[in-house]
Amino acid sequence: MTKIVAVTGNEAVANAFRQIEPDVCAAYPITPQTELMQRFASFVSNGQVKTELILVESEHSAMSACIGAAAAGGRVATATSSQGLALMWETLFIASGFRLPIVMPVVNRALSSPINIHCDHSDAMGARDSGWIQLWSENAQEAYDNTIQAFRIAEDMDIRLPVMVCYDGFIISHSIERIEYFDDEIVKKFVGEYKPLYPLLDIENPKSFGPLILTDLYHEVRKAHSEVYKNVPKVVLKVAKDFEKISGRKYGLFESYMLEDAEIGIVILNSAAGTTKDVIDDYRNKGVKVGLLKPRLFRPFPYAEIGNALKHLKALCVLDRADAFGGSFGPLYLDVAASLCNFDQKPILINRIYGLGGRDYMPEHAAGVIEELRKIAKTGKVKSLKEYIGVRE
Amino acid sequence: MATPLNLKELSKKEIRFTAGHRLCAGCAAPTVVKMILLAACDYPVIAASSTGCLEVSSCISTFTAWKIPWIHNAFENAAATLSGVQTMYKALKKQGKIDKDIKFIAICGDGGTYDIGFQSLSGAMERGHDMLYVCYDNGAYMNTGIQRSGATPTYADTTTCPAGAVIPGKPQQRKDLTRIMAVHGLPYVAQASPSHWPDLMKKVRKAIETPGPKFINIFTPCNRGWRSRTDDAIMLSRLAVETCFWPLYEVENGVTRVTVKPKEKKPIIDFLKAQGRFKHLFEPGREKMIEQIQDIIDKNWERLLKEEEMTLPKEEGNK
Numbered sequence: 001m002t003k004i005v006a007v008t009g010n011e012a013v014a015n016a017f018r019q020i021e022p023d024v025c026a027a028y029p030i031t032p033q034t035e036l037m038q039r040f041a042s043f044v045s046n047g048q049v050k051t052e053l054i055l056v057e058s059e060h061s062a063m064s065a066c067i068g069a070a071a072a073g074g075r076v077a078t079a080t081s082s083q084g085l086a087l088m089w090e091t092l093f094i095a096s097g098f099r100l101p102i103v104m105p106v107v108n109r110a111l112s113s114p115i116n117i118h119c120d121h122s123d124a125m126g127a128r129d130s131g132w133i134q135l136w137s138e139n140a141q142e143a144y145d146n147t148i149q150a151f152r153i154a155e156d157m158d159i160r161l162p163v164m165v166c167y168d169g170f171i172i173s174h175s176i177e178r179i180e181y182f183d184d185e186i187v188k189k190f191v192g193e194y195k196p197l198y199p200l201l202d203i204e205n206p207k208s209f210g211p212l213i214l215t216d217l218y219h220e221v222r223k224a225h226s227e228v229y230k231n232v233p234k235v236v237l238k239v240a241k242d243f244e245k246i247s248g249r250k251y252g253l254f255e256s257y258m259l260e261d262a263e264i265g266i267v268i269l270n271s272a273a274g275t276t277k278d279v280i281d282d283y284r285n286k287g288v289k290v291g292l293l294k295p296r297l298f299r300p301f302p303y304a305e306i307g308n309a310l311k312h313l314k315a316l317c318v319l320d321r322a323d324a325f326g327g328s329f330g331p332l333y334l335d336v337a338a339s340l341c342n343f344d345q346k347p348i349l350i351n352r353i354y355g356l357g358g359r360d361y362m363p364e365h366a367a368g369v370i371e372e373l374r375k376i377a378k379t380g381k382v383k384s385l386k387e388y389i390g391v392r393e
Numbered sequence: 394m395a396t397p398l399n400l401k402e403l404s405k406k407e408i409r410f411t412a413g414h415r416l417c418a419g420c421a422a423p424t425v426v427k428m429i430l431l432a433a434c435d436y437p438v439i440a441a442s443s444t445g446c447l448e449v450s451s452c453i454s455t456f457t458a459w460k461i462p463w464i465h466n467a468f469e470n471a472a473a474t475l476s477g478v479q480t481m482y483k484a485l486k487k488q489g490k491i492d493k494d495i496k497f498i499a500i501c502g503d504g505g506t507y508d509i510g511f512q513s514l515s516g517a518m519e520r521g522h523d524m525l526y527v528c529y530d531n532g533a534y535m536n537t538g539i540q541r542s543g544a545t546p547t548y549a550d551t552t553t554c555p556a557g558a559v560i561p562g563k564p565q566q567r568k569d570l571t572r573i574m575a576v577h578g579l580p581y582v583a584q585a586s587p588s589h590w591p592d593l594m595k596k597v598r599k600a601i602e603t604p605g606p607k608f609i610n611i612f613t614p615c616n617r618g619w620r621s622r623t624d625d626a627i628m629l630s631r632l633a634v635e636t637c638f639w640p641l642y643e644v645e646n647g648v649t650r651v652t653v654k655p656k657e658k659k660p661i662i663d664f665l666k667a668q669g670r671f672k673h674l675f676e677p678g679r680e681k682m683i684e685q686i687q688d689i690i691d692k693n694w695e696r697l698l699k700e701e702e703m704t705l706p707k708e709e710g711n712k
Contacts, residue, residue, distance in 0.1 A: 023484040026477060052484040054476060057516030064470035064513065068441070068477025071464055074485055076477075094466055200462040200478055201491060203437040208457035210465030212449045 009140035009172035014039035019187035023074035026054035026065035032169040059084035070100035073199020082109035096131025101154030118358020143167040262291030264373035279366035307339035313347035414458035419623030432597035441475040443505030444468035469509040472517035497524035503544035531615035556673035583643035588630035620669020
């Protein structure tokens with residue numbers, strides 16, 4: 001049974017939290033994550049969930065408390081944005097190094113300076129190598145669905161890794177959309193009972209967490225850790241398959257849209273993919289063979305699968321909602337380029353930076369990119385590899 | 394029944410911090426840890442440490458000196474980390490998944506407590522978690538090589554405020570952290586020293602029997618950092634108490650009690666001269682500096698006695 005509602009992205013994710021009832025949530029307020037935790041706090045205050053809230057004095061402490069709580073041996077969640085995620089940065093690596101299945105929605109927001117509360121992806125991109133799995137969500141439904149799946153993925157005994165669920169600040173977090181909610185029982189059954197692994201609270205079998213490991217074994221420990229990520233895509237697909245059974249909605253490592261017969265293509269994350277798909281429909285009606293790839297599992301990045309899905313294109317634009325300063329390319333571009341670099345036949349690549357600090361991404365921006373790709377496919381010539389679009393002159 | 398805090402009974406108890414740790418010879422930290430865990434011997438304990446000497450020396454590669462569950466997260470977040478462990482305990486206990494009465498104790502150095510971990514500590518205490526936070530205060534960042542901290546005493550020579558021709562060691566006063574924690578309004582705050590072990594253990598016992606957030610600051614000599622002898626830790630601890638450099642007191646629900654009053658308050662010079670970190674103060678022309686230190690100590694001691702007089706119930710004060 002499902003219920004159709006009109007809610008914001010934050011409200012949908014708060015509802016997923018209510019249905020899942022983590023044992024402990026530690027959180028600190030930051031725009032645009034605030035609404036999510038406020039709503040969840042009211043579930044706690046009204047006795048609708050068994051969760052214990054820890055209302056800490058910073059995001060650093062939020063993640064530190066989550067690490068302590070997860071190591072203790074129970075289900076743990078938090079949520080953050082922007083500067084909050086940046087402040088957690090040190091402890092993100094510790095959470096993944098401890099293999100703690102913490103789930104954290106990241107409501108994407110620009111990083112300072114200048115300070116800006118609106119959407120871009122620089123926050124989550126800054127944490128992309130922290131060892132957290134990252135699932136990205138186009139709309140509120142995907143944010144809700146990914147949150148539910150995230151607990152199953154994180155807690156899978158083959159991986160036991162923390163998961164970020166990314167969705168766009170304000171654009172998704174604060175906009176009201178049509179969503180299908182599951183009945184509480186369906187979610188509870190899907191997520192299942194939490195299985196602790198080496199819990200600190202098992203006082204009969206004391207464990208030490210957080211040893212010092214120097215030159216003798218650190219290299220080996222990290223190698224073993226990197227091996228774990230090889231199992232992640234398999235687990236993500238297994239959970240997606242089970243999720244399809246209860247929802248009818250299909251999730252993969254990424255979404256392909258009109259890509260198979262396409263000659264030119266766009267790779268783009270989150271909400272802007274929706275706008276782009278609309279514009280692609282218009283071009284398809286005009287007979288232009290254009291397609292789209294929207295990564296869902298961004299970490300670990302499914303290089304082989306994405307490379308194979310894109311290699312047949314003539315020209316490809318990777319649209320990044322985050323820049324990598326210092327003369328580099330956008331972070332998504334770098335991964336897509338790496339996924340294609342060893343193929344003999346591959347598209348000409350360009351990188352466009354859009355939508356920083358909440359700048360609207362309009363249909364004409366997608367159209368402009370498609371027009372440019374058509375020219376590149378025809379002439380083989382690229383005017384500039386990396387460029388900002390939507391800049392006010 | 395609670396185990397009496399006497400040597401005969403305590404000697405029968407398991408030492409939950411084992412030999413084989415790699416703390417320096419003469420370090421007071423393992424002595425302090427053993428005293429804390431012995432005082433808590435009637436309970437299962439889960440401990441947390443911040444990054445520091447105790448942490449890097451007690452759990453290395455596949456070895457651990459902790460016979461109790463223990464967690465090290467990072468440098469500045471032991472209080473937040475342990476607050477997470479304690480909250481999960483609370484959650485699972487409420488759900489009927491745990492029935493044991495477990496005590497939670499953080500044991501961290503002064504760098505991780507006075508400085509980088511201060512916000513985390515203050516936050517955890519304000520939130521009222523049922524846990525005890527112990528600072529083993531050796532007055533500098535000893536693990537990284539004796540750099541000055543907020544706990545370093547005035548004019549001490551450290552590697553980042555070395556006693557030079559112009560600057561004679563640390564120019565500032567140390568942070569009075571015990572007092573800062575007391576004004577958080579915690580149910581129990583105390584200062585202790587391993588030289589007065591029954592007093593130390595009574596305080597730990599009292600703290601763990603008190604529900605809510607508790608803080609104890611324990612004087613912990615470091616011969617490497619203080620340039621003292623490896624067998625001086627207890628002697629220096631005693632001198633710190635007898636000179637009133639480190640008064641032994643507790644603040645229990647707003648009532649301040651000085652638990653050990655020296656029969657005769659010794660001059661601070663006795664404490665300073667036993668340590669190489671104050672050697673430069675004995676050079677000609679620097680006599681005033683020792684007077685200044687004495688002045689700081691006298692004022693703090695007077696203030697503490699006044700605070701005790703103000704807060705102690707009349708009938709107890711008249712004893």
